[in-house]
Amino acid sequence: MARQRSRPVTLTDVARRAGVSVATASKALNARDEVAPETRRRVLQAADDLAFQPNVLARGLLTGRTRTIGLLTDELAGRFSIPILLGVEDALASGQMSVLLCDARGDAIRRQHYIRTLLARQVDGFVVLGDSNDLRPSLTRQIPVPVVYVYGESDDPRDLSVLADDEHGARLATEHLVSLGRRQIAHITGPETYRAARDRAATFRKVLTDAGLPVAGGDPLFGEWSQRWGRHAARTLLTAHPGIDAVFCGNDQIATGVANTVREMGRHVPDDISIVGYDNWHEFASDCQPPLTTVDLNLQQLGETAVHHLFAALDGQPASGVIRQPCRLVVRDSTGPPATPHP
Amino acid sequence: MARQRSRPVTLTDVARRAGVSVATASKALNARDEVAPETRRRVLQAADDLAFQPNVLARGLLTGRTRTIGLLTDELAGRFSIPILLGVEDALASGQMSVLLCDARGDAIRRQHYIRTLLARQVDGFVVLGDSNDLRPSLTRQIPVPVVYVYGESDDPRDLSVLADDEHGARLATEHLVSLGRRQIAHITGPETYRAARDRAATFRKVLTDAGLPVAGGDPLFGEWSQRWGRHAARTLLTAHPGIDAVFCGNDQIATGVANTVREMGRHVPDDISIVGYDNWHEFASDCQPPLTTVDLNLQQLGETAVHHLFAALDGQPASGVIRQPCRLVVRDSTGPPATPHP
DNA sequence: CTGAAAGCGCTTACAG
């Protein structure tokens, strides 16, 4: 670890070795066309020999562009952030850009501090990653460079927000169950304080109504995002309404709890009761007994989409409003046609 | 989103407003003591009025320090990376440093590319975050600034690696079960190809031997890191060895699978069979039925420790070798004294 | 096609 910090190779070194001026060396390396082919060759060779890496700071100072963006997150610990972050990082790297990571941990003071820090570092733009898909206060006014919001929606419609399309996801899940021939479909989901929970429940209700079907159990059951709640709600619901033949769950943890309880109550998944989860959280969905049919939010792609819009804004083509990205139904073994087909 | 990129405030602006030279303004802002108090006051006031943020690029160009470190990860998607990353980010922020995030996704080409990129960006140091605690090839030779390895150990003993102490974790878990009075303790864990699995199994065996107890079931059972494996192994094991009164599991998913199977087989957790998990993965450990006693690796602190060592290296106090950070046993409801005390 | 010069925003000896 204690290696000497050797003096880095500069453009001056390259120019000297190639026998040209720094100006010419610069042009040759930047593929400008005012350089003789032979000269360019010598410069490139010299740069290669010396393993020259242009100092990005110096370039940034001149051009005003750092090819760096600030990624401002609220709660990286939440499991939605990681795939999005990976998508962001991947898309940025493809565009030769780097990402400075700042997690505000939901603390406003800290967030302000980070915004200042990132601006002092001359980032070219921001990606603001929400920790839930509720509305969040716009930060754009304080930020003089392009900003894209992802996963969490900005409350200012002049901003651009790139969101997962929860209505689409809920529609995919519900229509899947309906098309399998399920007729008494219940919905067990997370806290009603979450916009995601409300939006999905509303779509669930609408799809059933349009299909002429009731909401089994009377109303969607709001609770928490846990297996525990899934177990509890399933037991209550199935005891009171033994005719239920499918449950659409607000996430894969709830679905896992429901599946375990259904089995414990001596009913079969998927024949007696089909179950759809939400999130495609691998450790839960794939490892459930049986593996869960679930909705994948395409989170990584969400991050990529956000970055592409940021690139557009950096190129002077800013957008605004809300972009909703479709979800994807992943069919596994927790859903199937009813054991006894309906008449 | 389409705000104009207004010309940023520079030190020159501040100096002009305060009626001093840029040199004096610089000294005043950097709290050097060769400035008259009244002058300093005026400069600070002017900077405040203009919301001046020094351009970090310019400063970096001069000082050769960017107050930025490169965080090189192999597989951010793995769940161990996030807490460590949060610890790293937090500790860096406390030291007024920022982190450039680069996830190589286990691809060597990509990793090389990122190393070059980060060096071109003049990072002051690297944190290399391994995706498993197996040995990994040292990157230090290619990197002219301090490097600290975290979670995954470098194969070069001259490097510094900051690791979770798996032997300690396994010891905590096993001794806990022994001290509760458990006498037939089995171990169900992940693939033997994982160093973590081997190390923990070895310690498990050693602690039992030292206590004069057998390894129940004959040998630790290596399999995979899933609930599925936990279910399967538990059924096999408990059928063949009905006297088993405790299971130490290689992670919380396995433990969850084991707990579910034990219940399905009509045995009680923790009275008949106590279960210890590993990782303290909240969504599994807290939400298991019953909640799991488990080992917490203190991952966030691992990241913080790594950064503190990086700071030391940046201050000219590099270390080398391996630092193992203790684990912590989190006791919940899946462990307790035997229903029928041993004689 | 090539190179000397200016300049990005800042810091730091150095002279006054």
Added chain:
DNA sequence: CTGAAAGCGCTTACAG
């Protein structure tokens, strides 16, 4: 205590 000057590494008109 203050400020003019040099310089970090690079790019870009501009002159030759």
